[in-house]
Amino acid sequence: METKPVNKPIIEIVRATKIYSPDVVALEDISLSVPAGEMLFLTGMSGAGKTTLLKLICGIEHPDKGLVEVAGKDLNRIKAKEIPWLRQQIGMAYQDFKLLADRTVAQNISMAMEVAYHNIRAIKSRVIELLQKLRLEHKHDALAGRLSRGEQQRVAIARAVANSPRLILADEPTGNLDSKTTKLVMELFEDCNISGTTVIIATHDNDIYRDADYRVLELHSGRFLPQADMTTSTSNNMP
Amino acid sequence: MKFISTIALQTSRNLQKTWPTQFMTLLTVSLSVLIFSFFFLIYTNMINTGEKLGDDLRLTIYLEEEPVLEMQAQLVRKIINFSPVEEIRFTSRNDAFKRLAIQLGDNVDVLDDLDASFLPPSIEIYPKKSLNTLAQIQRFSEYLSTLPGAIKVQYGQEWIERFNYFTKLLRIIVVLSGILLIMTATFMVAYTIRLAVVARQAELEILRLLGATNNYIRTPFLIEGFLQGLFGSSLGLLALFFLYRWIQLRFTGPGILQLVDFTFFSPPIISIIVTASITLCIGGSFSSMRKFMRI
Numbered sequence: 001m002e003t004k005p006v007n008k009p010i011i012e013i014v015r016a017t018k019i020y021s022p023d024v025v026a027l028e029d030i031s032l033s034v035p036a037g038e039m040l041f042l043t044g045m046s047g048a049g050k051t052t053l054l055k056l057i058c059g060i061e062h063p064d065k066g067l068v069e070v071a072g073k074d075l076n077r078i079k080a081k082e083i084p085w086l087r088q089q090i091g092m093a094y095q096d097f098k099l100l101a102d103r104t105v106a107q108n109i110s111m112a113m114e115v116a117y118h119n120i121r122a123i124k125s126r127v128i129e130l131l132q133k134l135r136l137e138h139k140h141d142a143l144a145g146r147l148s149r150g151e152q153q154r155v156a157i158a159r160a161v162a163n164s165p166r167l168i169l170a171d172e173p174t175g176n177l178d179s180k181t182t183k184l185v186m187e188l189f190e191d192c193n194i195s196g197t198t199v200i201i202a203t204h205d206n207d208i209y210r211d212a213d214y215r216v217l218e219l220h221s222g223r224f225l226p227q228a229d230m231t232t233s234t235s236n237n238m239p
Numbered sequence: 240m241k242f243i244s245t246i247a248l249q250t251s252r253n254l255q256k257t258w259p260t261q262f263m264t265l266l267t268v269s270l271s272v273l274i275f276s277f278f279f280l281i282y283t284n285m286i287n288t289g290e291k292l293g294d295d296l297r298l299t300i301y302l303e304e305e306p307v308l309e310m311q312a313q314l315v316r317k318i319i320n321f322s323p324v325e326e327i328r329f330t331s332r333n334d335a336f337k338r339l340a341i342q343l344g345d346n347v348d349v350l351d352d353l354d355a356s357f358l359p360p361s362i363e364i365y366p367k368k369s370l371n372t373l374a375q376i377q378r379f380s381e382y383l384s385t386l387p388g389a390i391k392v393q394y395g396q397e398w399i400e401r402f403n404y405f406t407k408l409l410r411i412i413v414v415l416s417g418i419l420l421i422m423t424a425t426f427m428v429a430y431t432i433r434l435a436v437v438a439r440q441a442e443l444e445i446l447r448l449l450g451a452t453n454n455y456i457r458t459p460f461l462i463e464g465f466l467q468g469l470f471g472s473s474l475g476l477l478a479l480f481f482l483y484r485w486i487q488l489r490f491t492g493p494g495i496l497q498l499v500d501f502t503f504f505s506p507p508i509i510s511i512i513v514t515a516s517i518t519l520c521i522g523g524s525f526s527s528m529r530k531f532m533r534i
């Protein structure tokens with residue numbers, strides 16, 4: 001593999017701890033640096049803290065200790081006005097999808113682009129393109145609530161990708177998918193990554209990263225396993 | 240442009256979803272505009288009439304004796320000393336007699352056996368416009384009655400008092416219905432928007448997560464408030480206009496309305512009422528949104 005030039009980090013986490021009240025330590029003393037354009041996997045058993053880490057990155061949750069910096073913004077000190085801007089830079093596919101059951105598939109995906117004021121025609125063609133890539137074109141006008149979980153999952157992924165964000169966070173994106181559809185989804189993420197998007201995938205399915213040489217960080221009870229820690233510290237030598 | 244079309248799309252979606260409540264609010268707003276503007280219309284017409292009556296307000300002093308020229312000059316000086324006046328006119332016994340004869344017209348022969356001396360001479364005073372409150376006129380008339388030779392001062396006291404009392408009452412009604420309008424417009428709109436917000440809570444939360452700005456979330460609701468104010472007040476004023484036309488048609492011919500010259504609001508007043516309603520409705524919507532934005 002040729003050594004890529006190491007980009008400026010898009011995510012910089014320094015010794016972050018997250019405690020859910022009253023005393024659930026979800027993340028403990030986590031440090032992580034992700035250069036822009038990287039694709040990396042976050043693994044670990046259920047309850048290890050993967051979702052919490054993704055939530056810290058997109059600013060839904062805040063660390064009790066430590067620093068989280070995304071796209072150059074310290075999330076502890078970010079101005080309320082900048083939060084929408086930041087969220088438009090991040091496409092998150094939630095583990096629980098967070099779709100609107102009474103809206104069509106197309107409307108659900110469009111929302112991500114509407115908030116960024118894209119024009120209607122651009123939104124329509126982007127939605128069709130994504131549905132084709134995920135083999136959901138026949139569900140364009142179906143209500144999201146009527147879809148199977150696997151279909152809903154793909155809609156959530158399409159919505160995360162739609163606005164062409166700088167950073168994609170996917171939380172268990174293949175949890176409900178068969179191997180064929182999993183391949184489609186991974187191809188979509190890889191395409192995004194090739195065009196420069198940073199992609200972080202949280203998963204407990206080690207099949208999806210087995211053959212590739214992406215960085216894989218394993219969480220265990222809110223801490224990175226030592227081998228993962230080393231990777232972190234090497235890429236931490238950034239100015 | 241993209242901002243406008245996106246927001247327009249959002250707004251029309253909202254309206255499609257919540258139109259029954261929106262419609263009820265619209266009716267409430269127009270009804271309160273109708274009530275308020277109805278009383279306000281009567282009030283403005285009263286004020287107009289009052290001004291017109293004030294134009295030919297005059298005080299008449301009846302005198303014991305026909306004043307000689309010297310005396311007349313002295314009286315004028317004393318009157319002007321107390322208050323500036325538009326005009327002072329002396330009416331001699333003879334003038335009064337002639338005037339009465341003219342007023343009697345064909346029945347003038349009743350005066351045949353009478354002498355001009357049975358009518359008192361008088362002074363008619365047309366006060367300046369600045370002298371317009373009842374209290375001022377009363378004080379003036381009290382002063383005039385102390386003038387040498389004055390028997391009695393008349394100025395249509397009873398009528399003016401009644402008119403003023405009625406105007407005062409109407410002013411209170413206008414203020415009360417104005418408060419009603421403010422409350423309904425603000426609270427009803429705030430309430431409707433609040434319902435719409437609650438109904439769309441899940442959606443708004445997802446919009447937040449997707450990076451919708453406050454403006455993106457708020458503007459459609461503010462536009463709804465704007466539309467409520469615009470259409471609510473227009474509908475109310477339109478209803479009032481039809482009511483006004485109906486009253487005019489019903490009561491044409493001799494009568495109080497002819498005397499009073501009943502007119503509709505002028506365009507500036509109409510635009511003030513519409514603008515005020517829009518402002519109130521947007522205010523109501525804004526207050527609801529502010530509560531939500533803080534959550």
Ligand SMILES: Nc1ncnc2c1ncn2[C@@H]1O[C@H](COP(=O)(O)OP(=O)(O)O)[C@@H](O)[C@H]1O
Nearest residue numbers: 020021024026045046047048049050051052053
């Ligand atoms: N909102 C919450 N309140 C309290 N505890 C939570 C909450 N969310 C997650 N946790 C706890 O934090 C730990 C990490 O959860 P999570 O980040 O969802 O793990 P994963 O995504 O790896 O399964 C778990 O023990 C979980 O029970």
Ligand SMILES: [Mg+2]
Nearest residue numbers: 050051095171
């Ligand atoms: Mg999880």
